[in-house]
Amino acid sequence: MKRIVIAGGHVVDPANSTDEVRDVFVSDGKILAIGSAPAGFEADLVIDAQRLVVCPGLIDLRVRPREPGQEHKGTIASECAAAVSGGITTLCCPPDTDPINDTPAVTDLILHRANEAGTARIVTLGAMTRELRGEKLAEMGALQRAGCVGVSNAQRPIADLTVLRRAFEYAASLGLRVFIHAEDPALAKGCINESAVSARLGLTGVPEIAETIAVSRDLLLIQHTGVSAHFCGLSTARAVQMVARAQYDGLPVTADVAVHHLHLTEMDAADFNTQCHVRPPLRTTRDRDALRSSVQRGTLAAVCSDHQPHDPDAKEVPFSESEPGISGVETLLPLLLRVQTDLRMTLRDALARVTSGPAQILGLSSGTLGVGRDADICIFDPNESWMLDPNQLKSRGRNTPFSGWEMRGRVRWTLVGGKVVYGKA
């Protein structure tokens, strides 16, 4: 196995509060040492990281590589390659593949394909109910044994509260964390935030209460069942407020936000721009600002790309017919750095939201550069500016509303398990 030294880089490791220029020594796929070279260490590869930041590989809480089922939009191989070019070393896939990940066979398939691709690591969430129908429980125990790190009903909210309660109870008894998309299905039938903008455009809106009612109800169920829970992709100020309150009260709840919700608002969709059709919808400036400060405070412990690559046809139709989602793995880091600059956060705090934060939520030992851990490492130039051209994206999905945006921060090298998976090896 290769021995690598990453020399002269600015090491930022939020989990260990490291924030200084250090050398990083890698051997046998693990972090061997930080600082001075262990006796007798001879490097096979020296990565010159001067003026670059060396941080744990990013962990992206929500990525849909589209495989199995929608390989015309993306494959595990294509999207993992795109992810590592964005510094992401682990990505977590929701169970709404086709077939649904509600049996160990599907989990095995996904993990096997990821292994074959040999770039980013994949972890999976299993289905909470069979075929995500919200009627019968999925075999969560079997999914757990197959490697699922949590369970979720993805974006198919369970309408029957008895089923939801049982699913929480059952997951709690297995020690599985539930990943919740908080959305009341009956209230969430639109495609854009309900407001003056939706009224003007004549599009059916999703009201704020579609999210807040679901969050408040789910918080009661979490308390009642004792399950550990994570809210995926919150979009409203009031929902985050409720989660902050619950955390303060000691409830085992965490939450994340998709990075585009930290930058865009409903106004960006106001010219029927289908690239801004996302679910939950982009909300108001007030919501966006509240989400930003919750990232800063840590109520939102993770920021994810919510990567959803699409074929061009999915967006080349009138707004309400278009499919929601943004191809985001390659813009997660620069968009996070933009928030860091805007809010004057420390780099360490910002990077915690894509490393130690999500690692903790998923129960992974990665997301840190601790000695002895897997050498999943991202090395980026924090000062390089570049213009986003969708045609340059490595993802099969070119669907992004950030076309033409000036991005700051460019990944130079990505290592997974001590192997260079992106950059000049």
Place this chain on the structure above:
Amino acid sequence: MSVRDIQLDDKGRLRHFLTVEGLSRQILTDILDTAESFATVGEQAVKKVPLLRGKTITNLFFESSTRTRTTFELAAKRLSADVLNINVATSSTSKGESMLDMLRNLEAMHCDMFVVRHNRSGAAHFIARHVAPHISVINGGDGCHAHPTQAMLDMFTIRRHKGEFNKLKVAIVGDILHSRVARSQIHALSILGAHEIRVIGPKTLIPRDASTFGVHVVHDLRAGLSDVDAVLMLRLQRERMEGAFLPSEHEYFQLYGLNEDTLAHAKPDAIVLHPGPINRGVEIDSRVADGARSVILEQVTNGIAVRMAVMAMVLGRGNADEGEVRRPGAER
């Protein structure tokens, strides 16, 4: 690119007509004035002017319509354009051809203008964004978003009866939430400077943020009609009983139906408009619809002149570099 920019050319002239929103009072007034000059064409023995000879206009209707399609067709023919009617519900998109493929094919046949009606909000914008640069798009109604030519023919009708807008109180009654007509009417009335715009209906049929449009929201019909100069009725779609918007047509008529009693609250010379087709006994009583204050049939006639005006302004642009469309009235 904002919604506004796309419909104007670099000289600020109308290149597409997709929505009234964001247009200047000058452009709206130009449309009304131009329509005025076309209004007499239909009364002449030879109902044609040669303004758009050699141009091809395609009526692209993804949603069925009789009145709107017919008046667009008549308008185009009176301007001497060639007209192609495509009813897409029975056409290629049902064979799986995408909307963009179909547009490319029509472009290859050298069309100059698409008149588009579609049940999805934003469909006309979508098409305008994807057509070749020499093609103009007129929105014949998209989802719940906009129906700009309908609103302009309503303005034309109101102006003919009431003169200038700045003293007028106007009420729009019914299902504002789902109405593209109401949205365009509200924009047109406010751009033209109407004194007061009221929207009347139950909360379930009025957008939550309606007051941001600069309208007064009223839930009581009689109070809302008090002292108005014009009553703009909207058609109630039967499917509104489904989504729990309303309990029944009967109750709707009781609360929001326009009859002679309720109309008595408006000014004595108030006019009544309706975009058609009318649901008699649901939103309007026959005695009002057919009564002396109804201008509903006039609206249909005026629709032709207004659509001629819009087509001529949009297509007449490139012809001559004089910039202005020559109005037939100016020659007389």
